[in-house]
Amino acid sequence: MVDAQSVKTSANVTENSQGIDAGKKIKGRKRHVITDTLGLVLAVLVTAANVHDTTGGKLLLDQLAAAHPGVTKVWADGGYQNIIFNHGARLGIDVEVVQRPRAKGFEPLPKRWVIERTFGWLMQHRRLARDYEALPQRSQTMIHWAMANKMSRELTGESAPTWRIETDIPLTPA
Numbered sequence: 001m002v003d004a005q006s007v008k009t010s011a012n013v014t015e016n017s018q019g020i021d022a023g024k025k026i027k028g029r030k031r032h033v034i035t036d037t038l039g040l041v042l043a044v045l046v047t048a049a050n051v052h053d054t055t056g057g058k059l060l061l062d063q064l065a066a067a068h069p070g071v072t073k074v075w076a077d078g079g080y081q082n083i084i085f086n087h088g089a090r091l092g093i094d095v096e097v098v099q100r101p102r103a104k105g106f107e108p109l110p111k112r113w114v115i116e117r118t119f120g121w122l123m124q125h126r127r128l129a130r131d132y133e134a135l136p137q138r139s140q141t142m143i144h145w146a147m148a149n150k151m152s153r154e155l156t157g158e159s160a161p162t163w164r165i166e167t168d169i170p171l172t173p174a
Contacts, residue, residue, distance in 0.1 A: 001076075003053075006024050007128075013134060018049065032053070039117050041147045061087055125149070
């Protein structure tokens with residue numbers, strides 16, 4: 001899945017690395033992310049918020065093709081334009097748009113909820129609720145760090161950070 005998220009920046013971020021996402025009325029940066037079907041990050045790019053999703057998506061597809069050559073299909077939302085589909089085809093990646101249902105009211109989009117859940121996981125890390133990093137590369141590193149933290153907690157079966165545990169009961173079942 002591929003998607004982008006606009007986040008506000010703090011005062012220590014230089015003006016030249018920020019932009020304004022006019023659609024969401026946010027001054028800050030944009031996180032472009034590609035995940036696998038479990039919601040784990042495969043590629044990430046941090047740009048100014050005024051960079052269009054399609055432009056960031058093309059750069060992400062280049063990263064994805066280089067780092068994960070076995071990936072052959074990517075799902076995207078309707079915000080991505082034909083340029084990304086053609087670019088993906090040149091890289092051997094089929095980019096498909098997940099269509100919105102015609103019914104009124106809220107309904108989670110098939111497959112797309114996975115990347116939205118990933119953004120939710122990222123926002124659980126206080127440092128990622130706003131972009132505090134002076135350099136976009138550091139922001140990308142913080143996203144990778146947050147996902148490594150998430151994966152290690154899943155692998156160990158730890159549901160909450162250990163500093164919250166107030167008992168002497170061992171974490172592993174006997």
